[in-house]
Amino acid sequence: MSMLDGHEAERKTREQIEAEAELFGPLTSSVRSLIDATVMTDAAPEHIVRARALVEEAAALLDSRRMSAPFGTKWSADGTRRSWGNAVIGLRNPIAPLLEVAYEDGLASAEADLGAAYEGPPGLVHGGVVALLLDQILGGAADHAGVPGMTGTLTVRYRKGTRLGPVRVTARVDRVEGVKTFAVGRVHTADGLCAEAEGIFVLPREVRDMVAEMGRPQ
Numbered sequence: 001m002s003m004l005d006g007h008e009a010e011r012k013t014r015e016q017i018e019a020e021a022e023l024f025g026p027l028t029s030s031v032r033s034l035i036d037a038t039v040m041t042d043a044a045p046e047h048i049v050r051a052r053a054l055v056e057e058a059a060a061l062l063d064s065r066r067m068s069a070p071f072g073t074k075w076s077a078d079g080t081r082r083s084w085g086n087a088v089i090g091l092r093n094p095i096a097p098l099l100e101v102a103y104e105d106g107l108a109s110a111e112a113d114l115g116a117a118y119e120g121p122p123g124l125v126h127g128g129v130v131a132l133l134l135d136q137i138l139g140g141a142a143d144h145a146g147v148p149g150m151t152g153t154l155t156v157r158y159r160k161g162t163r164l165g166p167v168r169v170t171a172r173v174d175r176v177e178g179v180k181t182f183a184v185g186r187v188h189t190a191d192g193l194c195a196e197a198e199g200i201f202v203l204p205r206e207v208r209d210m211v212a213e214m215g216r217p218q
């Protein structure tokens with residue numbers, strides 16, 4: 001499989017994309033609430049059985065027509081792109097904590113409210129989920145700085161347990177060495193600093209070759 005598979009140009013207008021966002025965003029949000037309700041429910045057994053039937057009916061409706069491949073990244077003519085299936089920021093992905101990343105003065109920052117579905121140790125966010133958030137935001141910082149890449153190495157130092165609830169994640173590019181971008185980031189809660197990370201993002205050889213090819217004079 002090529003690194004470039006799943007990247008696709010699209011001809012949709014801004015209005016069409018907004019209409020899709022209005023259609024799918026609320027569905028994703030409802031399923032996210034369903035996930036939380038599934039983890040937290042203490043309902044009577046007959047309610048659980050009825051809910052299961054309703055969920056299966058909904059799944060069958062949605063499954064009646066499927067895309068031929070996962071969402072991937074769709075690029076519009078104006079350079080904007082959508083990764084609506086992404087596990088952290090995907091508008092169509094109910095397991096995504098849906099980080100909305102803001103960029104200012106080289107700092108990427110986002111907030112999320114992590115509920116029971118993200119639990120690892122009792123009352124605390126699963127360490128893999130903490131790494132997931134950091135991976136995305138460090139990668140986003142590299143991308144926003146114009147030096148994107150795939151995660152080659154991600155090193156996370158867990159300083160204290162990350163309590164379930166509101167978290168803030170931040171990242172910035174530390175330095176660039178050739179094709180490698182070094183980014184650093186942190187996770188905070190009301191308890192203070194919970195985790196720190198360094199990531200090395202590498203623009204894959206295949207993409208480097210393509211960029212070199214495109215830049216070659218005719």
Ligand SMILES: CCCCCCCCCCCCCCCC(=O)SCCNC(=O)CCNC(=O)[C@H](O)C(C)(C)COP(=O)(O)OP(=O)(O)OC[C@H]1O[C@@H](n2cnc3c(N)ncnc32)[C@H](O)[C@@H]1OP(=O)(O)O
Nearest residue numbers: 003135136139140143148149150151152153200202204205
């Ligand atoms: C297709 C579009 C891409 C653009 C992207 C857009 C990003 C849009 C932002 C969204 C933000 C998403 C944030 C989540 C991002 C993931 O979730 S990515 C998914 C997880 N990561 C992966 O699956 C990556 C799997 N690994 C690979 O594809 C390849 O091993 C890599 C990392 C691309 C490197 O392959 P390569 O380009 O063939 O590397 P190579 O030419 O041998 O080495 C180049 C340099 O990198 C170093 N290097 C190689 N591997 C590593 C490594 N694992 N660790 C550290 N250094 C390494 C080498 O030592 C060498 O260093 P120098 O000698 O130049 O100093």
